[in-house]
Amino acid sequence: MVCHASTGCIPENVWNLQKLVHYDSPSYRRSPLEDVGVGFFMADAGVQPTSGGTVHCDGPADEEMVAVHYSTPKSMKEDYEVMQMELIKKVNKLQDAFATAGTSNPIDLPQIVVIGSQSSGKSSVLENIVGKDFLPRGAGIVTRRPLVLQLINRPNSKGEVGGVALPEGQKASSATAAAPPATSDEIEEWGEFLHLPGQKFTNFSKIREEIERETENKVGKNAGISPQPINLRIYSPNVLTLTMVDLPGLTKVPVGDQPKDIEKLIRDMIMKYITKGNAIILAVTAANTDLANSDGLKMAREVDPDGLRTIGVLTKIDLMDQGTDVVDILAGRVIALRLGYVPVVNRGQRDIDTKKKISAALEAERNYFENHSSYSTRAQFCGTPFLARRLNTILLHHIRNTLPDIKAKIGQGLQKFQQELEQLGDAMGDDDSNNMNVILNIITEFTSEFRTAIDGTSSDIATDELSGGARISFVFHEIFTGAIRTMDPFADNLIKDGDIRTILYNSSGSSPALFVNTQAFEILVKQQIKRLEDPSLKCVTLVYDELVRILNKILQRPVFKRFPTLRERFYNVVVGFFKKSVVPTNKLVSDFVAMEANYINTGHPDFISGHRAAGLAQERINVRNKPIMDNILPPGKNQQPPPPKDPQLELLKQGQEEKGFFGGIFAGQKKTSKAGVMEAPPTVLKASATNMSDRESLETETIKVLILSYYNIVKRTIADVVPKSIMLNLVVHSKEDLQRELLAELYKKEVFDDGLKESDATVARRKECKQMIEALQKSEEIIATV
Structure with a gap:
């Protein structure tokens, strides 16, 4: 027993039940999202609700019979129901607002989405809820467009709601929230299509014909489908206020003239609806099939794996094998859904062919559940009427919970589209003065944005990558400077020792030089300086590319998408301006390189002196020869010093072995001429870098040291002046003079007439x-x- 101050002591099973029962009182509203198979839990607890709003408990023998009364005063209950039904009415109006505007709905509105396979009985479920035959029927895909079905409860002329006469003096609470009661002269049931405003369809077979006609208008008479919905509103005293979206039935194999990818098309359409978080999924499954193979439940679990917003409907209960039932499914012991399952019995094909009325079918459904051994004690939680009430309760609760979020999203969406419309501007007219102002403003904004992009002062600086002027700086200090820094005059045998010897010989003319020839050094270093021109001109091209990149980014602005012809004109004018600026820039860069090559300033303060160069050259020779000497004369304890040289003998050897100035030319060549006999020189004479004398090696190495020293000076100069030249003649020139160029080329009447034509x-x-x-x-x- 559980004791409570207001209710006294209550059996524990009834106390727990109070957490499940949906109280009518507005002060306590249990979430239907937590109502898992509520009817069957109540029945399993031995609890049956009475018609007066009292729940009785048939508990164990040692517990007294108790009655928990949860009704509220009529006026409070009626006001609460009016308020709740008004919520669905508001959501219907929201749906109509977007449908009438001819736009897709950007707001995720609460709605019940009906899905299932073609043979699951979806259409019969909906017709039973409405109580009318109004949906197209036939073989193959019948529902080929989403049908937004809005049911509006409306009392009849007798003051009846749902076909039940109200007590005298009592208001039709839930009905009046949707529509005023009908008078005796008015029709009580009709349908209205949103695309035919003001036209009432009192003959529901005409509603079916209009659905078919409107579908064919959109997708033709073949078996194609369209995601554009048809909005249908039905007013009746025999329905509960409810909104559902009926989608095409799932199919796997195309039949007849159906598209080959019909399964994917239908699946994509369904996913578009059920992936929205505010969609309640009504998954219809035939009870005489394996629940694990239900197409509707499979798709529902893809987007709602925990079954939090899916309610199952089990059809064809009466067609199950004898001795079988769906009690385990309803109790959530097979595939659990928080919103539970509702079993229904629809009309069979024979009933439809014989024109059996839905009212008779509903009566047969009620009798089936009341007389079936498995469902008789739970009959009040089975069938179409309970399903309609259940859906009504779920939808109301869902709307109430999502209302704050809907309000916020409407405000955000309105702000977003207002800003976009402001960017698009007003439609262009024929007023030349206004068009001139438009062109002028576009030019001014463009050049301002171009400057800020280069200077790095733009208001929307990118945070994920370098852009604008930062990329130009990267070209200067990383790409260009790095390339110049790595240039080596002696790499890849650009200058070989034999070349140096040849130039030394040639630059000395007919008189052998006593010292290192300056002319040979200048010839060699000039050749290397000229190699700096190509990377310098390449740097100009790279900066030009970056300016075009900035241009393309600016041309992506909405104003240029609005005027595609003007965008093309802007591109041509600006790129043409850049190309014209590249010409003097290239000349200036080439002149700087030529200036360095045409005058070798050996007096530069950073240039190495000849004495220091010779010293470094000798050090390099010694370092290079040291390993050879170490191998020839390895250190040892018993090593004897060389014997003293005879001066006369050395002088004699010198006279016999002296190679002379041109010794390097014939080095390594075998001399076969006899003593005193001279031979003519070879047709082609080449200097050799092998077997050079000590003097020749020192001269060659000294030249290399001098070249390297001066080349490094020139590289530093070029790395400094080339970026400055590019900035002067290309970048800064574009910043300062581009606006003038645009005004001269675009501020013309012919541009107004042609350039300001908006894109479709x-x-x-x-x-x-x-x-x-x-x-x-x-x-x-x-x-x-x-």
Whole structure:
């Protein structure tokens, strides 16, 4: 027993039941999202609700019979129901607002989405809820467009709601929230299509024909499908206020003239609806099939794996094998759904062919559950009427919970589309003065953005990558400077020792030089300086590319998408300006390289002196020869010093072995001429870098040291002046003079007439934005009254 101050002592099973029962009192509203198979839990607990709103418990023998009364005063209950039904009415108006505007709904509105395979009985479930035959039927895909079905409860002329006469003096609470009661002269049931405003369909077979006609208007008479919905509103005293979206039935194999990818098309359409977090999924499954193979439940579990927003409907209960039932499924012991399952019995094909009335089918359904051994004690939680009430309760609760988020999203969407419309601007007219101002403003904004992009002062600086002037700086200090720094005059045998010897010989003319020839050094270093011109000109090209990159980024602005012809003109003028600026820039860069090559300033303060160069050259020779000497004369304890040289003998050897100035030319060549006999020189004479004398080696190495020293000076100079030249003649020139060029080329009447023609996409987008703003503003007005 559980004791409570207000209720006294209550059996524990009834106390726990109070957490499950949906109280009518507005002060205590249990979430239907937590109501898992509520009817069957109540029945399993031995609890049956009475018609008066009292729940009786048939507990164990040692527990007294108790009654828990949860009804509220009629006036409070009626007001609460009116308020709740008004919520669905508001959501219906929101759906209509976007549908009327002809735009897709940007707001995720709460709605019940009906899915299932073609043979699951979806259409019969919906017709039973409405109580009318109004949906197209036939072989193959019948529902080829989403059908947004809005059911509006409306009392009849007798003051009846749902076909039940109200007690005298009692108001039709839930009905009046949707529509005023009908008078005796008015029709009581009719349908209205959103695309046919004001036209009432009292003959429900005509509703079926209109659905078929409107579908064919959109997708033709073949078996194609379309995601564009048909909105249908039905007023009746025999329905509960409810909104559902009926989608095409799932199929796997195309039949007849159905598209080959029909399964994917239908699946994509269904996923578009059920992936939205505010969609309640009504998964219809035939009870005489394996629940694990249910197409509807499979898709529902893809987007709702925990079954939090899926309710199952089990059809064809009466067609199950004898001795079988769905009690385990209803109790959540097979595939659990938080919203539970509801079993229903639909009309069979024979009933449809014989025109069996739905009212008779509902009566047969009630009798089936009341007389079936497995369902008789739970009959009040089975069948179409309970399903309608269940869906009504779930939808109301869901709307109430999502209302704050809907309000926020409407406000955000309105702000977003208003900003976009402002960017698109007003439609262009024929006023030349206004068009001149438009062109002038575009030119001014463009050049301002171009400058800020180069200077790095743009208001929308990128945080994920380098852009604008930062990329130009990268070209200067990383790409260009790095390339110049790595240039080596002696790499890849650009200058070989034999070349140095040849130039030394040639530059000395007919008189052998006593010292290192300056002319040979200058010839060699000039050749290397000229190699710096190509990377310098390449740097100009890279900076030009970066300026074009900045241009393309600016041309992605909405104003240029709005005027594609003007965008093309801007591109041509600006790129032409860049190309014209590249010409003097290239000349200036080439002149700097030529200037360095044409005058070798050996008096430069950073240039190495000849004495120091010779010293470094000798050190390099010694370092290079040291390993050879170490191998020839390895250190040892018994090593004897060389014997003293005879001066006369050395002088004699010198006279016999002296190679002379041209010794390097014939080095390594075998001399076969006899003594005193001279031979003519070879046709081609080449200096050799092998077997050079000590003097020749020192001269060659000294030249290399001098070249390297001066080349490094020139590289530093070029790495400094080339970026400055490019900035002067290309970058800064573009910043300062580009606006003048644009005004001269584009501020003309012929440009106004041609360049300010808006793209078709811009015109369509402006219209769409206006429609969306209108729909959102209307939605704000609707939601503000809740």
